[in-house]
Amino acid sequence: MKKLTFLFIIALIFSLNINSQTIITTNNDNSSIGTSASSNVRTSKYPLILPDSRAVFHVKAPEAQKVQLDLGKRYDMIKNNEGIWEVTTDSLTEGFHYYTLLIDGVAIADPASETFYGMSRMASGIEVPFKGDGYYAVKNVAHGDVRMKRYYSSVTKTWRRVYIYTPAGYDADVNQKYPVLYLMHGGGEDERGWSTQGKTDLILDNLIAEKKAKPMLIVMVDGNIGNGGFSESSLKAFESELKECIIPVVEKEYRVKTDSKNRALAGLSMGGIQTLYAGVKNTQLFSYLGVFSSGWLPNLNGVAEAQYEFMKNNSDLINKNLKQFWIAQGGKEDIAHKNCQIMLSKFNDLKIKYTYSEYPGGHTWPVWRNNLYNFAQLLFK
Structure with a gap:
């Protein structure tokens, strides 16, 4: 029985990793299953889009004093013990959104996202899927x-x-x-x-x-x-x-x-x-x-x-x-x-x-x- 349980756990871990685009994240609210945005760079897991169209953003900046996400609305990000700042947004509307990270007041593009020329400068972008796309x-x-x-x-x-x-x-x-x-x-x-x-x-x-x-x-x-x-x-x-x-x-x-x-x-x-x-x-x-x-x-x-x-x-x-x-x-x-x-x-x-x-x-x-x-x-x- 113990052997079967061990094999089941191994199989479960393997199944969770076989699709790197769908992962589990722990955010401020609860644990949710999300999907990496199609606008992310290569294998970047974040930004992560949740089933209710909220999005989770991560950035590693251990020396920063204050980090915000500017997505039209500004969100204060919270730092964990590993120096990673995280925030979960409100539900986002369908389609494409420009966004910027503000690290100690300096606006930068998210290194995990593709960049686009918009707002008269290079900016990050997140693509939120919808049924009509x-x-x-x-x-x-x-x-x-x-x-x-x-x-x-x-x-x-x-x-x-x-x-x-x-x-x-x-x-x-x-x-x-x-x-x-x-x-x-x-x-x-x-x-x-x-x-x-x-x-x-x-x-x-x-x-x-x-x-x-x-x-x-x-x-x-x-x-x-x-x-x-x-x-x-x-x-x-x-x-x-x-x-x-x-x-x-x-x-x-x-x-x-x-x-x-x-x-x-x-x-x-x-x-x-x-x-x-x-x-x-x-x-x-x-x-x-x-x-x-x-x-x-x-x-x-x-x-x-x-x-x-x-x-x-x-x-x-x-x-x-x-x-x-x-x-x-x-x-x-x-x-x-x-x-x-x-x-x-x-x-x-x-x-x-x-x-x-x-x-x-x-x-x-x-x-x-x-x-x-x-x-x-x-x-x-």
Whole structure:
């Protein structure tokens, strides 16, 4: 009997270790089973996501006097006898969250997490799963590539870069040309955002495999140009960069179709403002516009008013040229919701045709991933 009991214990220990992603942790409340976040570095066990979507964070800093977790809300971490600081958060909403560790007042990225460019700096991130995330899961389908392309900007007089998604099979058929979506990130992020935080390649791989979207190139643009993303001078510089540098480079070096019905322009937050500015007055270049979690800001030195005047004088042309003017928000909790509603009211007065959509979640990446998922299905058909 003792031998059987011993063998049972050994088998139990082995079964707990056979899957390093699911482990048991002792936190301030009780012992719970959790799953390592997919955004962790390699085999890092923490951050650990509990079944109720709370998360456990660890950091080893034996000499520190005070350690906090900044996850939008700040949490004080508690040190154990081994010099490891730990905290369990409140239940977190689905999707991607930036976070920072504050060690004796100094903000650092968590060495256990992948880092992402967001909040205008490198930050840690945690991915909280949810039932509806299957559309950007890695599946057994044909996968495209994400390529990085450097180009010289005649606008900024510097070398810049774009990230480009090419669909599966792009290199196989050298005679096939593709439509292209130019896609912009939000403030505090850069051209990497849609690829890493946004899961663009996985979303398109799955849509194309299911024949829900046309095979297309997606050019992920760096919208950080000029002296600030929302100023009129920066918007003008962005428009010039797009028309004079990015589109010519893409159309010269990649197999893309070059007429307006095969070009789309979209962006989130700051990128949505850039889409409005560069897209509405250039409908001869783009037949599809997507504005995610955005709307004209007040006090932009008359930029919105000037566009409204242009739209008033060109409403028939805009409505004729645009096959889709798709505007989406993350519900009433989206920080851009009020500005967007004011803008849409103005569009109604000007008789501008558009499609409006909401997906709950506020001003966050789960919303924008869902926006891309839905917008991509409307393109080039």
